[in-house]
Amino acid sequence: MNIDRNQIAEHNKRLEHTQQRRFAQLAEDMPNIDGVVQKLVSFQVAIPSWALGTGGTRFGRFSGGGEPGNLEEKIADIGLLHALNQSSGAISLHIPWDIPKDYAAIRTLAEQHGLAFDAMNSNTFQDQQGQTHSYKFGSMQHVDRAVRKQAIDHNIEVIKHGIELGSKSLTVWLADGSSFPGQLNFRRAFQNTLESLQEVYAALPADWKIFVEYKAFEPNFYSTTVGDWGQSLLYASKLGDKAYTLVDLGHHLPNANIEQIVALLLMEGKLGGFHFNDSKYGDDDLTTGSIKPYQLFLIFSELIEGMDNRGMEHAKDLGWMIDASHNLKDPLEDLLQSVEAILIAYAQALLIDRNALNEAQATNDVARAQEVLQQAFRTDVRPLVAEARLRAGAALNPVQLYRELDVRGRLVKERGEKTVATGL
Ligand code: LRH
Numbered sequence: 001m002n003i004d005r006n007q008i009a010e011h012n013k014r015l016e017h018t019q020q021r022r023f024a025q026l027a028e029d030m031p032n033i034d035g036v037v038q039k040l041v042s043f044q045v046a047i048p049s050w051a052l053g054t055g056g057t058r059f060g061r062f063s064g065g066g067e068p069g070n071l072e073e074k075i076a077d078i079g080l081l082h083a084l085n086q087s088s089g090a091i092s093l094h095i096p097w098d099i100p101k102d103y104a105a106i107r108t109l110a111e112q113h114g115l116a117f118d119a120m121n122s123n124t125f126q127d128q129q130g131q132t133h134s135y136k137f138g139s140m141q142h143v144d145r146a147v148r149k150q151a152i153d154h155n156i157e158v159i160k161h162g163i164e165l166g167s168k169s170l171t172v173w174l175a176d177g178s179s180f181p182g183q184l185n186f187r188r189a190f191q192n193t194l195e196s197l198q199e200v201y202a203a204l205p206a207d208w209k210i211f212v213e214y215k216a217f218e219p220n221f222y223s224t225t226v227g228d229w230g231q232s233l234l235y236a237s238k239l240g241d242k243a244y245t246l247v248d249l250g251h252h253l254p255n256a257n258i259e260q261i262v263a264l265l266l267m268e269g270k271l272g273g274f275h276f277n278d279s280k281y282g283d284d285d286l287t288t289g290s291i292k293p294y295q296l297f298l299i300f301s302e303l304i305e306g307m308d309n310r311g312m313e314h315a316k317d318l319g320w321m322i323d324a325s326h327n328l329k330d331p332l333e334d335l336l337q338s339v340e341a342i343l344i345a346y347a348q349a350l351l352i353d354r355n356a357l358n359e360a361q362a363t364n365d366v367a368r369a370q371e372v373l374q375q376a377f378r379t380d381v382r383p384l385v386a387e388a389r390l391r392a393g394a395a396l397n398p399v400q401l402y403r404e405l406d407v408r409g410r411l412v413k414e415r416g417e418k419t420v421a422t423g424l
């Protein structure tokens with residue numbers, strides 16, 4: 001199914017009056033409101049191919065209907081999201097879950113939906129059918145060179161798929177680590193991993209980046225070989241200029257100060273990409289902004305400050321992606337909510353009075369600093385985000401239109417009631 005311009009225009013016509021009133025009210029107090037709206041229009045968040053199905057937990061999976069059964073249908077789903085919000089203009093593929101059979105056809109299909117190919121993701125955390133060696137005891141860290149070689153070759157293969165599709169980056173997340181003390185020699189595991197990554201790095205085209213994603217625990221529960229931002233930064237620094245750290249919001253130990261991590265990585269020019277999600281406990285992969293919206297705002301505050309300081313373009317110079325999947329909500333509604341939450345946090349952070357904050361910091365005026373931040377955070381910026389959508393030709397209320405058009409019902413009719421999307 002497709003969502004056409006007329007359906008969006010008709011929906012917007014019904015909501016436009018209220019939108020105009022709310023937006024005008026906000027504009028009264030904001031001198032540079034159009035500049036902010038323009039930044040929101042430009043900001044695109046990539047959607048991972050594996051978030052389009054109702055994901056499972058370790059204990060079970062409750063499949064929903066109308067889920068995409070192949071890459072073409074995944075692209076179509078993200079096309080629907082992008083038509084609704086004009087902010088989801090890229091797809092991130094995971095290999096081998098999404099091996100393209102016909103590159104040209106896939107590229108054309110993505111173009112038709114206005115989608116670019118974001119980072120490619122490799123997978124050495126699962127054994128695939130017909131694979132020679134097992135990753136049970138790790139991949140790039142493995143004590144056996146043959147296993148490491150298999151993992152390296154897989155990553156090079158992923159780069160090749162990405163080149164054909166026009167992607168410009170590879171994200172490597174390794175499940176490597178150990179679950180029991182004594183299982184692993186940490187130094188050797190690090191060195192093996194570094195050498196493996198170096199071989200992958202050597203295969204990167206000149207205009208590509210490699211993102212080294214870290215994660216504190218899971219599936220290993222004693223040590224992870226790329227366990228935190230320090231370790232990731234170590235790999236990225238040793239690898240070279242094309243290597244960066246990738247921050248996934250759910251990959252930290254509880255209460256980690258992620259905004260500080262982001263600030264320092266940006267200072268070093270080593271922050272490459274972002275995986276958005278939210279969590280209460282661990283890598284919960286819940287809808288972005290559903291648990292800790294203030295933290296998300298503080299992270300965006302540091303992102304903006306750090307990017308502006310380095311003259312970086314917000315929309316282009318980092319890889320922005322959602323990495324969430326769970327098993328309760330309609331995944332498309334859930335993704336619309338995540339994108340909205342990201343744009344809200346971004347908009348709020350754009351409203352921070354930087355001069356006032358700098359002054360408060362320079363004079364140790366702690367209370368004033370808090371006032372400045374919370375003034376921005378407590379502004380209801382939803383009319384701003386909606387205005388950006390209106391100007392971009394998207395729906396004023398994407399979730400509402402999604403329901404009005406009964407998108408899920410139509411997908412179920414097209415694809416069936418019992419469907420399972422490849423992925424997590
Ligand atoms: C690991 C992770 C990583 C994977 C994705 C499926 O927890 O965040 O980014 O590629 O989930």
Ligand code: MN
Pocket residue numbers: 173213248275323
């Ligand atoms: Mn991730």
Ligand code: MN
Pocket residue numbers: 248250251283323
């Ligand atoms: Mn994760």
